[in-house]
Amino acid sequence: MKSQQIRQEFLDFFESKKHNIVPSSPMVLKNDPTLMFTNAGMVPFKEYFLGQKNAIDKRVADTQKCLRVSGKHNDLEEVGKDTYHHTMFEMLGNWSFGDYFKKEAIAWAWELLVDVLKVDKDCLYVTVFEGAEEDALDYDQEAYDLWKQYISEDRIINGNKKDNFWEMGAQGPCGPCSEIHVDIRSAEEKAKVSGKSLVNMDHPQVVEIWNLVFMEFNRKADGSLEKLPAQHVDTGMGFERLCMVLQNKQSNYDTDVFTPLIREVEAITNNDYGKNEETDIAIRVISDHVRAVAFAIADGQLPSNTGAGYVIRRILRRAIRYGFTFLNVKEPFIYKLVATLTKQMGEYFPELKSQNQLVTNVIKEEELSFLRALDQGLVLLDGVIKNTKGSEVSGKKAFELYDTYGFPIDLTALILSEKGMTLNETEFKIELEKQKNRSRAAAVVETDDWVVLYEDDDEEFIGYDTLEANIKITRYRKVSSIKDGDLYQLVFNMTPFYAEGGGQVGDKGYLEVNNGNVIYIVDTKKENNLIIHFAKSLPKDPTQIFKVVVDGKQRHRTACNHTATHLLHQALREILGTHVEQKGSSVHSKSLRFDFSHFTKLTTDELRDVEDYVNARISSKIPLEEFRNIPMETAIEKGAMALFGEKYGDTVRAIQFGSSVELCGGIHVQNTSDIWHFKITSESAIAAGIRRIEAITNDATKEFYFESNRVYSEIKELLKNPANPQKAIVDLQDENTVLKKQLEALLKDKAKNLKGDLIHEVENINGINFLAKKIDLDQNSIKDLAFDLGNQLDNLFLLVGSESDGKAFLTCYIAKNLVEEKKLDAGKVVRELGKLIHGGGGGQPYFATAGGRNPEGIEKALEESKRYIA
Ligand code: ATP
Ligand code: MG
Numbered sequence: 001m002k003s004q005q006i007r008q009e010f011l012d013f014f015e016s017k018k019h020n021i022v023p024s025s026p027m028v029l030k031n032d033p034t035l036m037f038t039n040a041g042m043v044p045f046k047e048y049f050l051g052q053k054n055a056i057d058k059r060v061a062d063t064q065k066c067l068r069v070s071g072k073h074n075d076l077e078e079v080g081k082d083t084y085h086h087t088m089f090e091m092l093g094n095w096s097f098g099d100y101f102k103k104e105a106i107a108w109a110w111e112l113l114v115d116v117l118k119v120d121k122d123c124l125y126v127t128v129f130e131g132a133e134e135d136a137l138d139y140d141q142e143a144y145d146l147w148k149q150y151i152s153e154d155r156i157i158n159g160n161k162k163d164n165f166w167e168m169g170a171q172g173p174c175g176p177c178s179e180i181h182v183d184i185r186s187a188e189e190k191a192k193v194s195g196k197s198l199v200n201m202d203h204p205q206v207v208e209i210w211n212l213v214f215m216e217f218n219r220k221a222d223g224s225l226e227k228l229p230a231q232h233v234d235t236g237m238g239f240e241r242l243c244m245v246l247q248n249k250q251s252n253y254d255t256d257v258f259t260p261l262i263r264e265v266e267a268i269t270n271n272d273y274g275k276n277e278e279t280d281i282a283i284r285v286i287s288d289h290v291r292a293v294a295f296a297i298a299d300g301q302l303p304s305n306t307g308a309g310y311v312i313r314r315i316l317r318r319a320i321r322y323g324f325t326f327l328n329v330k331e332p333f334i335y336k337l338v339a340t341l342t343k344q345m346g347e348y349f350p351e352l353k354s355q356n357q358l359v360t361n362v363i364k365e366e367e368l369s370f371l372r373a374l375d376q377g378l379v380l381l382d383g384v385i386k387n388t389k390g391s392e393v394s395g396k397k398a399f400e401l402y403d404t405y406g407f408p409i410d411l412t413a414l415i416l417s418e419k420g421m422t423l424n425e426t427e428f429k430i431e432l433e434k435q436k437n438r439s440r441a442a443a444v445v446e447t448d449d450w451v452v453l454y455e456d457d458d459e460e461f462i463g464y465d466t467l468e469a470n471i472k473i474t475r476y477r478k479v480s481s482i483k484d485g486d487l488y489q490l491v492f493n494m495t496p497f498y499a500e501g502g503g504q505v506g507d508k509g510y511l512e513v514n515n516g517n518v519i520y521i522v523d524t525k526k527e528n529n530l531i532i533h534f535a536k537s538l539p540k541d542p543t544q545i546f547k548v549v550v551d552g553k554q555r556h557r558t559a560c561n562h563t564a565t566h567l568l569h570q571a572l573r574e575i576l577g578t579h580v581e582q583k584g585s586s587v588h589s590k591s592l593r594f595d596f597s598h599f600t601k602l603t604t605d606e607l608r609d610v611e612d613y614v615n616a617r618i619s620s621k622i623p624l625e626e627f628r629n630i631p632m633e634t635a636i637e638k639g640a641m642a643l644f645g646e647k648y649g650d651t652v653r654a655i656q657f658g659s660s661v662e663l664c665g666g667i668h669v670q671n672t673s674d675i676w677h678f679k680i681t682s683e684s685a686i687a688a689g690i691r692r693i694e695a696i697t698n699d700a701t702k703e704f705y706f707e708s709n710r711v712y713s714e715i716k717e718l719l720k721n722p723a724n725p726q727k728a729i730v731d732l733q734d735e736n737t738v739l740k741k742q743l744e745a746l747l748k749d750k751a752k753n754l755k756g757d758l759i760h761e762v763e764n765i766n767g768i769n770f771l772a773k774k775i776d777l778d779q780n781s782i783k784d785l786a787f788d789l790g791n792q793l794d795n796l797f798l799l800v801g802s803e804s805d806g807k808a809f810l811t812c813y814i815a816k817n818l819v820e821e822k823k824l825d826a827g828k829v830v831r832e833l834g835k836l837i838h839g840g841g842g843g844q845p846y847f848a849t850a851g852g853r854n855p856e857g858i859e860k861a862l863e864e865s866k867r868y869i870a
Contacts, residue, residue, distance in 0.1 A: 003243045003257045006117075007063055007092070007348065010237075013112045014061035014094045017104075024349070027065040027088065028301040028308060031501050031526055034169070036308040037067040037296075041093035042168075042213075042234045047529040048097045049173040049215055049232055054457070055097035063090045063239060065295055065349070070311050072169065080285030080322070083204050083251035087315060088292035090239035098230030105212050105233045106146045109180060113210075114150075117246060123183045125199050126151060127159035129176035135225055137165070140176045143214070147178070155196070163200050166213040166234075171447070173215050173228060180210040182245050205250055210237040221449040253284050257344075261287035264340045269327040282326035289319035290337045290363075297362050298355040300583060302687050316363065320370050321408050332367035335360050358583075358597055358689055365688030370406075377407030381415060391420065395427025402428075403435065445481040450491075453543055459531055460494040463507070464626070464667070467550040469496050473542045487522075490533045496550050497533055499526040503585035504562055504666040509550040513539050521548070554589040555667065560675045560698040561592040563624075563657065563668045564614060567678070568594055568695065570660040571613035575606060581641075583690050587666065591681070591696050598691045602683050610693075614678040617658065621673040625656040635663055677701045751781045755788055762793065768818065768869045772799040772862040779809060779849070786813040786847070799829070799865040801858035808837035808855040812848050812865075819845045822869075829868060833861040 001009070011021050025044035029035055035043065041064040047053040067088050068075045075085040094108070113119045126147050129140040139158075147156050159179065167174040183195035185205045198206040215232040217225040243255040253262060262273050265283050273283050293303075296312045303313035316334070323329045338360045346353035384397045393416055401407040413423050456474040471492040480486045490511075500506035506524035511533075513519060523534045539546065565585055572580045576598055584595035602610070627635070635654040639661040655664045657672055669675060679701045682694045696704055715725065722728040754775065762771045771789075775782060782800050790796050790813055798813040810833055812826040819825065827842045830850035834840045839852020 001246050003239075003247075003255060004347070006243055006246055007090070007239060009117065010092045010112070010239075010242075011061060011063070013116055014059075014108075017059070017094075017108055019059040019061040019094055020057040022060055022062045024063055024065045024090075026299045027067050027295050028299040030300075033525060033527055036070060036311060038064060039066055039068050039071070039073045040064075041066070041091040041236045042095075045095060045097070045234075046168070049168070049228075049234070050528050051229060051457070052529045058097050058099035059095065060097075061092075061094040063092050063348075065299075066091045067292055067296070069292070069315060076315070076318075079288050080281045083253055083284070084207050084238075084241055084244070086240060086252070086288050086291070088288070088295055092237040092239050092242070094233070094235050096233035098232060101231050101233060102143055102212075102214050103146055105214070105235060106143065106150075106178065109210060109212060109235065110150045113180070117242075119182070119245060121151065123195070124151065125155050125157055125181040125183065125196060127157045127164055127179045127181070127199065129164040129178070130158035130160055132161045132165065135161075137176070137225075140164075140178070140214075143176070143178050157196060157199055159200070166211070166215075167219060171219050171221055171449075173232075174217050174219050174225070175213060175215040177211055177213040179208045179212070181206060181208050182241075184245060184248075184250060207241060208238075209241045209245065210235065221447065253287065258284075258287050260340050260344055261290065261337055264337055265327075268333050268336055269323065269329050271327050278326050282322040285322045286319045286327075286334060287337070289315050290334055290341060293319075293334075293363060294338055294341055294352065294359045295349070297359045298349075298351040302362060302583070302690060303366050304687075313366065316366050317370050317406070317408075320367055321374075321411060324371070324374060325411060325414060330371065332364050332371065334367055335364035338363065361599075361689040362687055373406055374411070377401060377405050377411075378415070380405060381407065381412060385416070385419065385421065388421070392422050392424055395424040395429070396431060398423055398428050399431035403431075442482055445479055448478045450475045450477045454493065456493050459491055461496075461498075461531060462494050463496040463498050463550065464628075466496050467509075467552050467555065468547065469494060470545050470547050471495060472545055473539075476538060476542060486536075488535045488538045490521075490535055490538075491530055492533065492548070495524075495531050495533070496548065497521060497524040497531065498550075498555075498667055499524045499531045501526055502664060502666045503565075504558060504587040505589070507550045507555060509548065511535065511539070512547045512549070556669075556674075557589040557698055557700070558587060559667045559669045561589070561696075562587045562664075562666045563672060564675055564678050564695065564697045565592050565594055566655065566657060566660050566662050566664070566668075567614045567617050567672070568592075568610065568693065569596070569662070570617075571610045572596055572598070572693075575609050575613060576602075590700060591694060593692060593694050595686060595690055595692045597689055599689050601685070602691065602693075607680055607683060611678060611680055617660075618672045618675045618678060620658070621671055622658045623671050624668050626668075627654040627656070630654060632663075635661075674698075679704055747778060747781045748784075751777060751785045751788075755785060755792075758785075758789065759792070762796075765866075765869055767795060768822075769793045769796045770866070770869055771797070772801075772865045774801040774803075774858055774862065777802060778804065779811070782809075782811050783847075783849075786811060789813070790815060797824070797865075797869055799833075799862060801862050803855045803858065806853075806855065808839065808852045808858050810834060810837065810841070810850045810852075810858070810861055812843075814846050816846050824868060829865065833864055836861040836864070 015021050025038060027038050029038060038044065042049065048055045065088065069087050076087060078085040079087050114121050128143040128147065131137050131139040144156060164177050164179065165174065166177045181199045183190065183206045195206055213234040215234055216228055218228050219225055240252040240255065240257050243257055244252050247255050249255050252258065262283055265286055266273055271279050271283065273280055293312055293316045301308050301312055303309055303316060319334055323333065338356065342352045342356050380401055384393060398409060398412050401412060402409050409428065416423050452475045454472055454474045459474065462469060471494060473490050474493050475491045477489050478486060479489060497507040497509060498504065508523065509521045510518040511521060519535050519537055519539060521533045521535055525532050565587055569582055579597060581597045583597055586593040629651045632652050635652050638654055638656065640654050640663050652663045653665050655662050655668055675697045678695060678697050680693055680695045684692050686692045719725055719728045758771060761773065762769045777785065782802060786798055786800065789798060794815065795818060796813065796815045797818065800811045802809045810830050812829045814824045814826045825845045826848040827845060830841045830843065830848045834850035834852055836857035837850065837852030838854035838857065839850055841850025842848055
């Protein structure tokens, strides 16, 4: 059965069991401070389990794009080395939100695998939770009794808390689970070693394929468990592993999920898969990583130097490195695989199709720049090797290469071993550990339990209509981190505060306590669908009713920038073309930033057109039309662009200004005329095919024009108010060029005359032509002079002192034959004598210079120089 069909069989089966089939949520999470990527099928449904939102459907099934490369689930180092862990994989799942529980979950899992998909039941094992004393949890007898109706009891295995008690994190929903494992070894091997003894032992052919989680508890900050109000089922089955089983393969990479990619890598790089373990690992790494990177970019996450973008960059670089080292490819090639991937998966995941061009370009550009960095790194490493005495290279130096230049440590080790050298790995690890500790200490956040004051299942957002309200605090908790100190997170029964999201910053403002005192709300963010207000302190009696007020001025400026962003988006599509798509946006009170797909730099005329387009809409005083809580389809009928990245079940809000219609939850002005004026402040490239525009509106533009005008006036004044200031500056520049040339000629003349005088001052000491003298020339002329003299006189030892701008310089020239015969070294001379002028320097044995802060020391240095030839 082909993989496409296997996915469909799974979804059809659960549809027949009355599940609503929903599309995968994005793999990249934009508004979740606790997680960068979806790492399990349950992530999009977290808020249902936490009881913070009511599920629309009680039964749901899907395939979810997951990425396990950071945080709690990190399989990165396994990937490629083993045959069944991936970075990006699909997790098939069925869900019950307070509906069915263990009985149906187990029955249906069995029915699907054995009756529908015809997996041989003699290769299956299941595990049940054995209980845990420290949590006062009993053996999961219920699961055991259910399983034994289907599978012989000697195939039911007890599992410990590590494998069979699933927890979302240190805190939050959790519960016992039952895993289904397959043993796909040959009959011969099965006869030798029983499969039962290999379950959960990291055997590549005895692997877990499906995990059924029965969520019934909540883990509190103090570690204790409380029963959840409703019981849920959360299951996850590895799609690629299921394909391996159903296609009778022994490795995920031998299924049709991967073979087209592997064939392509073979063809492009001229390597064969299956011949040599090292090459095989590299091919697996590349075929795996291209998926993770392509899906991430299609989801809107570009490689970058921080956060999620950095994780993606590292994955791609790992693939490039494996290609570079083991497949011997020194040119970009991974981008070429995108076409194959899109052909294969674009049908079910249309974002791959629509973003194909962008994904390809971004990967290619990243490859080019990393390969360039590798080249540079190789040169730097050469330098390190040359300066190493003995055969061991310092771990500190290797860490520097790794940390500052991104040069991979395994490549360093490999190159050293090829040269018969070693790396001090202990030293390297110590440096790495130090760096990790630094960032870990900064990132530690301690979160207390919520203190619930009032039960409230719906925290209403009323901030579209008002900036003030009388509220009750429904719950609060303290969070402490080194970065921000102690903060209180407050949740209200309703709130006018906008939580950071959709690119727009969170509102600031205050909460009134008694007699005019206030507690400032410093930021507002969303976590698992709760709007959280950050405050430095807590009211004495938090159970009262408080008036809360949003900072209106900042809010208005932010709204101007947000509406301007929509108009800018529209302008770009109108002027540059409909290939322009939003790739990122950041709306603050001071400015706005908009990233979009486009392939060339915008010309001055285009920028002008864009500004004019937006400003024309501001002048036309277009009123806001807002549509709240409408189904996605209705919004699309109005002309809104369908976005990937919306989650199943979301109703949307559409914002319309004339013919600009966007899905948006942000804050906008009532009328475009509120914006007053729009001004682009910069345009640049941030990645291949992605441009960035930064712009300002309203007060900020007034400030901008005022400031530009002030600088302009001052410049004019400095130029003595010429009629044509541009011409005045060009004239000055021209004059400057002419003067520079004249000065150079004069200095050359001066040096020539000096040389004639100097030749007479040279002393012959022990057969060496010696001269030490202070000269009033610039460094370049002194250098010319030194070499000129050296050409004219044999056996020259020359030390010149000079002074300019209160700084002191020493220049030393020694004839090459003296360097060899007398072991003289100009570098050493200037280093030692450099101390007298409070500075240092260096160079080659026959020519070196030093600079320092102490001109007074020049005379002494000249005197001392004689001792080198005495
Ligand atoms: P394993 O012990 O094999 O790493 P797990 O305990 O981490 O698995 P779960 O978190 O229970 O797995 O995830 C549910 C299912 O997702 C697993 O049964 C497996 O089939 C699949 N799965 C988990 N991690 C990966 C991965 N890195 N690549 C591919 N499939 C995976
Ligand atoms: Mg795992």
